[in-house]
Amino acid sequence: MLLRMDNIVKKYGDLVANDKVNLTLNKGEILAVIGENGAGKTTLMKVLYGLEQPTSGTIVINGEEIQIKDANQAIKNGIGMVQQHFMLFETFNVTENIVYGKEPRKGVFFDLERAKRDVKKISQEYELPLDPERGIAGMPVGLRQRVEILKVLYQNSDIIIFDEPTAVLTPQEVKELLKTLKQLAKMGKSIIIITHKLYEVMSVADRAMVMRAGEVVADVRIEDTTAEELSFLMVGRHLIEQKIPEKEVGQVLLNVEDLCLADEHGSTILKDVNIHVKSGEIVGVAGVSGNGQTELVECLFGLRKAVTGSISLKEKNLFNKSVKFIRKAGISLVPEDRYIWGSAIEATLYESAIMGHYAKPEISSKGMISGKKAIEFTQQIIRDFGVKAETAEQTVGSLSGGNAQKLIVGREIKQDTPLLIVAEPTRGVDVGAMEAIHDKIIEKRMNGDGVLLVSSELSEIIKLSDRIYVMYEGEINGELFKETMDEEEIGVLMAGGRKHAEN
Amino acid sequence: MDINSMYIAVVLNSTIRLMTPILFVALGSALCNRVFIFNIGLEGMMLTGAFFAIVANHYTGSVVLSLLAAMISSMLVAWVAGIFMVKFKGAMLVVGVSINVLMLGLTTFLMQILFGVKGAYVSNDLVSLPKVNVDFLAGAPFFQTLFGSLTYLDYFAFVVAIILYFYLFRTVSGFRLRSVGLNKIASESLGIKAERIQIATITFSGLLSGLGGSLLTMGGVTMFAQNITSGRGFIALAAGTLGSAHPLGVVLSSSFFGLAQSIGNTMQNTAVSSQLAMATPYAATILALALYNYLQIKRGANLDQ
Numbered sequence: 001m002l003l004r005m006d007n008i009v010k011k012y013g014d015l016v017a018n019d020k021v022n023l024t025l026n027k028g029e030i031l032a033v034i035g036e037n038g039a040g041k042t043t044l045m046k047v048l049y050g051l052e053q054p055t056s057g058t059i060v061i062n063g064e065e066i067q068i069k070d071a072n073q074a075i076k077n078g079i080g081m082v083q084q085h086f087m088l089f090e091t092f093n094v095t096e097n098i099v100y101g102k103e104p105r106k107g108v109f110f111d112l113e114r115a116k117r118d119v120k121k122i123s124q125e126y127e128l129p130l131d132p133e134r135g136i137a138g139m140p141v142g143l144r145q146r147v148e149i150l151k152v153l154y155q156n157s158d159i160i161i162f163d164e165p166t167a168v169l170t171p172q173e174v175k176e177l178l179k180t181l182k183q184l185a186k187m188g189k190s191i192i193i194i195t196h197k198l199y200e201v202m203s204v205a206d207r208a209m210v211m212r213a214g215e216v217v218a219d220v221r222i223e224d225t226t227a228e229e230l231s232f233l234m235v236g237r238h239l240i241e242q243k244i245p246e247k248e249v250g251q252v253l254l255n256v257e258d259l260c261l262a263d264e265h266g267s268t269i270l271k272d273v274n275i276h277v278k279s280g281e282i283v284g285v286a287g288v289s290g291n292g293q294t295e296l297v298e299c300l301f302g303l304r305k306a307v308t309g310s311i312s313l314k315e316k317n318l319f320n321k322s323v324k325f326i327r328k329a330g331i332s333l334v335p336e337d338r339y340i341w342g343s344a345i346e347a348t349l350y351e352s353a354i355m356g357h358y359a360k361p362e363i364s365s366k367g368m369i370s371g372k373k374a375i376e377f378t379q380q381i382i383r384d385f386g387v388k389a390e391t392a393e394q395t396v397g398s399l400s401g402g403n404a405q406k407l408i409v410g411r412e413i414k415q416d417t418p419l420l421i422v423a424e425p426t427r428g429v430d431v432g433a434m435e436a437i438h439d440k441i442i443e444k445r446m447n448g449d450g451v452l453l454v455s456s457e458l459s460e461i462i463k464l465s466d467r468i469y470v471m472y473e474g475e476i477n478g479e480l481f482k483e484t485m486d487e488e489e490i491g492v493l494m495a496g497g498r499k500h501a502e503n
Numbered sequence: 504m505d506i507n508s509m510y511i512a513v514v515l516n517s518t519i520r521l522m523t524p525i526l527f528v529a530l531g532s533a534l535c536n537r538v539f540i541f542n543i544g545l546e547g548m549m550l551t552g553a554f555f556a557i558v559a560n561h562y563t564g565s566v567v568l569s570l571l572a573a574m575i576s577s578m579l580v581a582w583v584a585g586i587f588m589v590k591f592k593g594a595m596l597v598v599g600v601s602i603n604v605l606m607l608g609l610t611t612f613l614m615q616i617l618f619g620v621k622g623a624y625v626s627n628d629l630v631s632l633p634k635v636n637v638d639f640l641a642g643a644p645f646f647q648t649l650f651g652s653l654t655y656l657d658y659f660a661f662v663v664a665i666i667l668y669f670y671l672f673r674t675v676s677g678f679r680l681r682s683v684g685l686n687k688i689a690s691e692s693l694g695i696k697a698e699r700i701q702i703a704t705i706t707f708s709g710l711l712s713g714l715g716g717s718l719l720t721m722g723g724v725t726m727f728a729q730n731i732t733s734g735r736g737f738i739a740l741a742a743g744t745l746g747s748a749h750p751l752g753v754v755l756s757s758s759f760f761g762l763a764q765s766i767g768n769t770m771q772n773t774a775v776s777s778q779l780a781m782a783t784p785y786a787a788t789i790l791a792l793a794l795y796n797y798l799q800i801k802r803g804a805n806l807d808q
Contacts, residue, residue, distance in 0.1 A: 051692075072694025087689035089682055100682065101693035103675045110675045151693075 002027045002190050003159055008057035010043050017043040018054070019214040025159065030181060030191045032201040035211035036234055036289055036456055041194045044211070045161050048192075049081045050074040061159075075101075080157030082148045084164040088136050095119045095132040098151045122153050127183065141265075142173035149180065160184065162193045166200060167290070170267065178204045196234065196288050198227040198495040210234055227495035228488060231288065235458040235494075244442055244464070250279035251314075253419050253450040254300070254331075259309035261292075261299055261474075269295045270474045273309070277419060277450040282441065284465030288494055289456040292474035294336060297423050297454055301333050302326045313419060327356065332415040334408055336423040336454075338401070342408040345397040349389055350378040352396050353411050385410035386436050402433025409437050413444055420444055423454045438464060458490065472496045512648035514765050519653060520723055521768075522761025523660040524549075525739045527715030529753045530660075530667055531708030532743030537671065538704045539684040543599030544584045545712050546736025547606035552577035552713025553720045554610040557727040558617060560629050566721070569630075570656075573717035574710045580606065581709020585702040603736075611729045623728035631725040632656055632718070654722055656714065663711070667750040680704060712736070734785065741788045745795050756791075763787035 003025040010018040018040045025031050033041045046052040048059065050068035058065050061077055068074050074081075088097050095115050104114040119132045128146050136144065145165065152160050162181070166174045181204050185191055195201060201208055202222060210218040210233040218233045254277040261270035270292050277283045285293055298304040300311060302323040311319045318326050335341035343352040354363050354374050363373050378392040385406045389399060396404050405425065412420060422441060426434040441464060445451055455461050461468060468480045470493035478493040480486070491497075528545050535542040552573035559565070559572030584602050587593040618624040632654035640647040671677040682690045683697045690697045719735070720727050738760050745759070746752030767783030 070694060071692055075694055081692070083692060087686065087692045089685045089689060091685060092682070096678070100679075100690075101695060103678065105675050108674045108676065110673060110678050 001025070002062065004060040005044070005048065006058045006060065008044065008047055008059075009055045010040075010047055010052060011055045016214050018047070021057075021211070021214075021216050022219075023209060023216075025190050025192060027158075027190055028185050028188050029207065030185050030193065030205045032205035032208045033192060033194050033211065034196055034198070034201055034208055034230065034234060036196060039211040039234075040214040041211050042163065043214075045081070045163060045192070045194060048074070049079060049161060075155050075157070078156065078158040079161070080152030080155050080159070081161040081163065082145065082152060082165060084167060086144050086148055088144060088147060090135075090137045092136065093132070094130055094134050094136070094147055097136060097147055098132075098154050100151070102155060118154070119150065123150060126150070126153055126187070128180065142169055142176065145169070145173075145177065157189070159190045159192065162191065164194055164196075166195065166197060174200070196290060198230050198288075201230065202227050212236060227497060228491035231491045231495045232458075232487075234288065235456060245446065247280045247446060247448075247466075249281045249466070250448065252276050252278050253313060254452065255310075255312050255315075256300070257310045259296075259299060259311065260307045261295055261304065262307050268474055270299065270306070273474075273476055275469055275476065277452050279418065279450050280445060280448050281466045282445050282451040282453055282464050284461035284468040285452065285454040285471060286458060286461045286468055286490060286494060287456065287471035287477075291471045293454045293456070293471055294423070295474075296471070297333070297336070297421060300326075300421060300452075301331065327415075327417075330417040331419045331421060332356075332412040332417045334405075334412045334420070334422040334425055336427075338405050338408055339396075343396045343404060346395055348393050348395055349382070349387075349399070349407060350374045350392040353378040353381055353392070353407060356411065356415065381407060381410035381414060385413075385440065400433075402429035405429050406433060406436060409440055413440060417449070419450045419452065421452045421454070424456065425453070426455075426457065426460060434460075458487075458494075462487065462490070470494055508645055509648065512645045514762075514769065516649050516651060516653075517765040517768065518758060518761040519649075519657060520761075521764045522757045523657045524715040524718040524722070525735055525742055525760055526660045526664065526754060526757040527711045527718065528708075528736055528739035529742035529746065529757050530664060530750060531711035531715075532740050533746060533748040533750060533753045534667070534680070534704050534711075535708050536743055536748035537681050537684045538701045539687065540585075540588060540701055540705055541595050541599070542581075542584070542588075542705060542708055543596060543737075543740065544581070544602035545599075545708065545739055546732055546734065547599075547603035548577040548581050548584075548709045548712035549716040549719075549736045549739075550603075550606050550610055550730070550732045551580045552716030553731050554613070554716070554727055556713075556717035557624065557629065557720050558613075560721065560725075561618065561624075561626070564628065564630055566630055566632060569721060570714070570717055573713040575713070577713030577716060578706055578709040581712070582702070582706045584709075585705035588705065589698050589701045607730055610727075614727060614729065621729075623726055625726040629725045630721075632721045652723075654718070656718055656722065660714075660718075661754065664750045664754050671750065715739070738784065738788055741792055745791055759791065760784060760787065 001024055005021065005023040008018050008021040021044055033044065035041050043052060047054045050070045050073050059068060066077055068077065098119050099115045104111040104118065116132045123130050128150055130143065130146055130150065136147070165177060169177060178200060181191055181193065193205065205222050207221050208225065208230060209216055210230060212234065256273060256275045259270055259273040263269055273296060285296070287293055295304060299306045302321050302325070305320050309319065313329050313331060316329050318329055339345045354377060357363055357377065358369055363369060363377060375392045381387065382389055382392065387403050387406045387410065389403060409425060425437050441451055441453065453461065453464055462485060466482050468485065468490065469476050470478045470490060472494065473496065477496065480490065528549050532542060532545055555576035556569045556573035560569040580602060584598055587598045588595050614624055615621060634652055634654050635658065637647055637650045640650065671681060679695055680700055683700050687697045716732065719731055742753055742756040742760055745756035764784040767780050770780035770783065771777045
């Protein structure tokens with residue numbers, strides 16, 4: 001065995017990012033470490049690469065226990081990392097980037113000629129062609145990644161960590177990369193690939209280690225598992241049975257047709273998304289996070305400009321309109337991250353509670369906010385939504401995550417709009433708060449309004465939704481109805497299953 | 504030798520003498536730019552060197568010890584500034600301005616304590632920097648005037664510029680220094696101690712500022728006056744930027760400011776109001792920076808197309 005990480009624990013204050021994690025790696029093996037955002041994969045790799053120090057636990061390489069205090073020591077011990085965000089110097093050329101940190105010298109001088117020869121040699125040896133003199137600026141992402149890989153090979157690493165290597169690549173580049181990974185493994189390199197794309201795991205890895213909430217929940221050989229099983233292990237499958245009363249659905253509220261979105265480099269993020277939400281209906285958007293759900297919500301709410309398509313609410317055009325216009329037209333939003341977008345962590349409860357309400361007569365008149373009215377308004381939310389708080393004047397940051405979330409959910413439901421979008425409403429909240437938030441979402445539906453629920457928590461989606469769309473790589477990969485909902489099928493769709501079967 | 508070319512020789516000679524203190528500090532500023540540090544404290548560091556050169560001069564009467572005192576004192580101040588800027592992540596502007604205000608006050612105060620004078624300290628016991636003898640140029644009065652009354656340290660400023668050029672662009676250590684300014688995170692990911700390089704660079708910029716400062720107090724005149732740098736550190740900061748943080752570019756930009764100051768000095772002897780004449784180098788600084796940025800923006804716009 002080449003590498004062993006034993007009982008790795010990493011705590012940040014109270015948060016346990018890695019809880020007694022064990023990892024093993026053999027020579028020439030490709031290990032996929034998979035899990036959702038925040039599952040602790042990246043933290044584990046930072047520990048291995050010396051960027052973070054474990055709270056406890058040991059690392060053994062070639063039978064010898066070692067301490068990795070910084071990246072330098074990791075490199076010395078044969079560990080290299082291809083980071084998700086490339087670590088390149090734009091104004092330096094390929095050679096300078098590759099030999100950086102281990103430059104060939106002539107006395108104190110930089111021996112550029114030898115550096116170029118060395119780079120050419122390893123680029124031929126590993127069949128990764130690159131012009132050593134080309135500048136980095138203007139280089140496509142796939143080639144930049146190749147520079148990163150050559151950099152690690154130049155450092156003579158035996159263990160190469162790839163952190164979400166395909167996140168930024170085009171499908172062709174992904175194919176190339178997977179081929180390269182296999183080639184490197186065949187040449188004796190050991191590879192750890194961090195990802196949440198199951199298709200890649202199934203096609204390239206020898207073994208998969210699944211992480212969830214900081215713990216290893218499974219360590220399986222690829223031939224003994226399926227993509228569906230892995231996707232369930234990733235998102236968890238504990239289901240809470242709860243009867244949700246029947247409700248007649250009404251007219252179509254939100255209608256999205258052929259929505260397409262690209263990022264600033266022109267890569268596709270959303271492709272021909274067609275969804276609708278009727279009144280009296282909770283519609284779930286399921287998927288492993290990072291498949292375009294976040295961006296879809298941003299488009300619907302005017303936070304991002306889509307390329308083509310149409311978005312309408314009760315036949316009113318909302319495509320690429322401003323957030324203010326969209327809110328006024330009748331959509332409210334509980335955003336994905338309660339502290340980054342949902343509230344101001346240093347502000348008081350009432351300041352965060354009146355966001356979006358401040359211009360209404362209940363709160364202000366003639367442009368002046370009435371502190372008394374704002375506090376009354378906040379106290380009403382605190383009562384109605386069961387927020388555990390001492391006063392309306394304490395800071396949002398002093399509340400627990402669940403209570404802060406209840407405050408935000410309350411604020412948005414109080415907008416009383418025909419459509420409510422909730423993104424990851426119960427991420428990181430305790431069970432009690434989760435139940436309370438779910439009840440409020442159901443209550444909203446019983447009032448005859450529509451709810452679009454975006455969540456990477458599959459159990460939540462299955463519990464609440466009347467209808468589910470499954471997203472995979474920016475597309476709607478399937479639609480399921482409550483009556484005929486089948487967990488297995490969702491798993492297949494989330495893993496991109498049906499789509500690849502068709503190909 | 505006609506009077507006009509003599510006049511040119513005089514102006515050029517004074518340009519060189521006025522530019523070298525700026526050049527030392529501007530090279531320090533350029534190095535700081537290369538590691539992504541905006542070292543506004545250079546003015547205070549220069550003042551520190553200028554003062555402690557005279558202190559050592561007063562007590563020892565040795566040129567070498569005076570220069571050493573200048574370099575060490577301003578290096579220490581720069582090192583402290585570097586620790587605050589890099590290690591404690593203090594806002595560079597605030598740290599820099601604090602250094603400037605602190606050193607202005609401290610040197611004024613210490614001057615009173617040590618020399619018992621206010622405003623300025625002059626003494627016949629003070630030694631000045633040795634000048635390079637150019638008597639062998641007696642046959643060419645133009646060159647004799649051009650290179651006349653320059654100290655060894657004036658020449659050394661140009662040597663330092665050339666050494667730094669080779670250091671930055673030819674050595675491994677210089678390569679790493681540049682990389683820190685380009686992408687600190689990337690350099691750290693490869694095990695380079697970026698913060699150590701940043702602090703070392705700031706400290707070295709202090710050493711250069713000390714040399715620049717000692718040229719002010721032991722070069723043309725030998726004296727210390729309150730706030731004797733009077734903004735030269737800031738002009739050097741501009742020269743660093745204007746020279747694209749390239750040692751040879753900095754020689755050019757410093758010579759531009761030297762010329763502006765020389766012209767300003769000459770104008771004081773003419774009918775132009777002396778206040779206006781004194782403002783010339785500073786006005787030139789603003790104009791040059793504005794023009795430089797304008798050209799940069801235009802070039803950027805062209806690249807976009």
